[in-house]
Amino acid sequence: MIAMSGGVDSSVAACLLKESGHSCTGVTMKLFANEDIGASGDDVCCSLSGSLDARSVAAKVGFPHYVFNFSREFDEHVIGRFIGEYENGRTPNPCIDCNRFLKFEKLFQTARQTGCDYIATGHYARIERDGHSGRYLLKKALDRTKDQSYVLYMLSQEQLSRTLFPLGGLRKSEVRRIAEDRGFINSRKPESQDICFVPEGKYADFIERRTGRKSEPGDFIDESGKIIGRHRGLIRYTIGQRRGLGIPNPERFFVRKKNVRDNTITLCEEASLYANAVFADNFNLISRAAPHGPVRVLAMTRYRQKECAATVEWTDADRVKVTFDEPQRAAAPGQAIVLYELLDGDTVLGGGTIV
Numbered sequence: 001m002i003a004m005s006g007g008v009d010s011s012v013a014a015c016l017l018k019e020s021g022h023s024c025t026g027v028t029m030k031l032f033a034n035e036d037i038g039a040s041g042d043d044v045c046c047s048l049s050g051s052l053d054a055r056s057v058a059a060k061v062g063f064p065h066y067v068f069n070f071s072r073e074f075d076e077h078v079i080g081r082f083i084g085e086y087e088n089g090r091t092p093n094p095c096i097d098c099n100r101f102l103k104f105e106k107l108f109q110t111a112r113q114t115g116c117d118y119i120a121t122g123h124y125a126r127i128e129r130d131g132h133s134g135r136y137l138l139k140k141a142l143d144r145t146k147d148q149s150y151v152l153y154m155l156s157q158e159q160l161s162r163t164l165f166p167l168g169g170l171r172k173s174e175v176r177r178i179a180e181d182r183g184f185i186n187s188r189k190p191e192s193q194d195i196c197f198v199p200e201g202k203y204a205d206f207i208e209r210r211t212g213r214k215s216e217p218g219d220f221i222d223e224s225g226k227i228i229g230r231h232r233g234l235i236r237y238t239i240g241q242r243r244g245l246g247i248p249n250p251e252r253f254f255v256r257k258k259n260v261r262d263n264t265i266t267l268c269e270e271a272s273l274y275a276n277a278v279f280a281d282n283f284n285l286i287s288r289a290a291p292h293g294p295v296r297v298l299a300m301t302r303y304r305q306k307e308c309a310a311t312v313e314w315t316d317a318d319r320v321k322v323t324f325d326e327p328q329r330a331a332a333p334g335q336a337i338v339l340y341e342l343l344d345g346d347t348v349l350g351g352g353t354i355v
Contacts, residue, residue: 001024001025001027001107001110001111001114001116001118001119001120002014002017002024002025002026002027002119002120002121003027003028003029003103003107003119003120003121003122004026004027004028004054004057004058004065005028005029005050005054005122006028006049006050006051006052006053006054006186006189007050007053007122007186007189007191007192008175008176008179008184008186008187008188008189009122009123009124009167009175010054010121010122011053011054011057011122011179011184011186012122012166012167012175012178012179012184013120013121013122013164013165013166013167014026014057014058014061014063014120015057015061015178015179015182015184016166016167016178017120017164017166018061018062018063019061023063024061024063025063025064025065025066025114025116026054026055026057026058026063026064026065026066027065027066027067027068027107027110028050028051028054028055028065028066028067028068029067029068029070029074029102029103029107030051030067030068030069030070030071031070031071031074031078031098031102031196031197032071032074032075032079032197033071051067053185053186053189056184056185056186057184057185057186060182060183060184061182068107068110070102070106070107073101073102073106074098074102077097077100077101077102078094078097078098078101078102078197079094079197079210081094081097082094082097082195082197083207083210083211085334086203086207086234086235087207087211087215087234087235087260088260089234089258089259089260089333090332090333090334091238091239091332091333091334091335092334092335093151093303093334093335093336094195094197095151095195096151096153096154096336099151099152099154100154103119103121104119104154104155104159104163107119108159108162108163111162117162118162118163118164119162119163119164120163120164120165120166121163121165122166122167123148123151123152123165123167123168124141124143124146124147124148124165124167124168124172125138125139125140125141125147125148125149125152125165125168126138126139126140126141126142126165126168126169127139127160127163127164127165127168130287133289135157135286135287135288135289136157136160136161136286137160137286137287137347137348138152138153138155138160138286138287138347138348139168139346139347139348140340140345140346140348141165141167141168141169142168142169142170142171143170143171143172145172146171146172149338149348150300150303150304150336150338150351151303151336152348153284153286153336153338153348153350153351154284154351155284155286156284157286160286176188203235204233204235204236207235208235214233215232215233215234215235215236216233216263217230217231217232217233218230218231218233218234218262218263218264218265219231219263219264219265220245220247220253220264220265220266220267221264221265221266221267222266222267222268223256223266223267223268223272228247228249228253228267229245229246229247229248231245231265234258234260234263234265237255237258237265238255238332239255239256239257239258239273239330239331239332239333240254240255240273240329240330240332241254241255242254242255245267247267251269252269252270253267253268253269254267254268254269254270254272254273254330255267256268256272256273270329273329273330274327274328274329275324275327275328275331276323276324276327277321277322277323277324278301278321278322278328278331278337278354278355279315279319279320279321279322279354279355280319280320280322280337280351280352280353280354280355281316281318281319281320281352281353281355282318282352282353283314283318283319283320283350283351283352284318284350284351284352285349285350286348286349286350287341287347287348287349287350288349288350291312291314293313294311294312294313295311295312295313295349296309296310296311296342297309297310297311297312297322297339297340297341297342297349298310298339298340298341298342298345299312299322299324299328299337299338299339299340300337300338300339300340301328301331301332301335301336301337301354302335307340307345308324308325308326308328309324309325309326309342310322310323310324310325310339311323311325312339312349318352319352320352322337322339331354332354333354333355334353334354335353335354336351336352336353336354337351337352337353337354338350338351339351
C-alpha cells in the first residue's frame with residue numbers, strides 16, 4: 001500500500017516498486033477539506049487535483065488507486081494537537097504527528113487489514129537490517145539536502161520492518177528525471193513549503209479562526225521581570241523570534257520563553273538563547289534495544305539543522321538529558337530532538353520531544 005499525495009516523490013516511489021515486481025495499491029489520504037482550513041483552490045495538500053494526479057500515475061503505471069477519508073483522525077491527532085501545543089506555549093511539529101498517527105498508524109493498520117505486507121511512502125530515508133543485532137535501522141537518505149529521517153524518529157521496529165522507502169538511495173534530480181522519462185503529469189510539480197493545513201503560514205490566524213478564541217495581549221518582560229512592552233498574544237511568537245516584536249529599543253531582543261500562566265513573554269539578548277543541555281521525553285530508541293550509561297551522539301534540535309556533538313543520558317525509561325559539546329541556539333519545547341549514532345552520523349539512535 002503506497003501513500004500517494006499526488007506529488008512527484010510518492011509517484012516515483014510507487015512506480016519503482018511496481019516496476020520491481022511488487023503488487024501495488026495506491027492510496028491518497030483525504031485529511032481535510034479546503035473550507036475546513038479557510039483555503040481555496042487546488043494548490044494545497046489533499047486537494048482534488050492532488051488526488052487526480054495520483055490516480056493518473058497509478059493508471060499509467062498499472063495499479064489500482066483509492067482515496068481514504070482520514071479527516072476525523074487528522075483533525076484530532078494533528079490539527080488538534082497543533083492548536084493545543086501553541087496555546088500551551090510550545091512549538092509543535094505537525095509533520096511528525098502526521099507521520100506518527102496517520103501514515104504509520106492509521107494507514108499502517110489499514111494496510112494490514114486489507115492484506116498488504118508493506119506500506120511505502122516517498123520519504124527520503126533508508127531502512128536497513130543490522131545483521132548482528134537483528135534490529136531494523138533508520139538511516140539518512142543519500143541526498144542529504146532532502147533527508148527526512150528527522151521526522152521519522154518515532155517509528156517502531158514493527159513499523160520499520162514493514163515499511164519501504166524507495167527514494168532513500170536517490171537524489172531529487174534523479175526522481176524528477178524518472179518522472180519525466182515516464183511522462184508523469186506531476187514531473188515538474190513544485191514542492192509545498194508550508195504546513196499543509198496552514199497554506200499561507202499564518203499560524204495565529206488559523207488557530208483563532210478554528211477555535212473562535214482570540215489570543216489575549218500581555219506583557220513583554222526582560223530576564224529580570226521588568227515590563228518592556230506589550231505582545232499581541234502568545235500564539236503569535238516562537239522561541240528565538242526577533243522580527244515583529246515592536247519593541248522601541250535599539251538593542252536586538254529575541255523571544256526566550258512564553259509563560260502561559262502569566263501571559264508573559266520573556267525577551268533576551270541573543271547570548272541568552274543558547275542552552276548547554278535539554279531534556280526530552282517520550283524518547284523512542286531505534287538502533288539500540290536499551291541504553292547502557294551515557295552515549296556519545298550527534299544531535300539535531302530542529303529540522304534540517306546541522307548536527308552537533310553531544311552526550312545523552314537516560315533519566316527515566318523514556319526521558320533523556322542531552323548535553324551539548326557547544327551550546328545550541330533556541331531549542332524550543334515541543335520540537336523534536338533527534339540523535340544519530342556518532343560512529344557513522346547516518347543511523348538514527350532515536351528521538352523525543354523537548355520539554
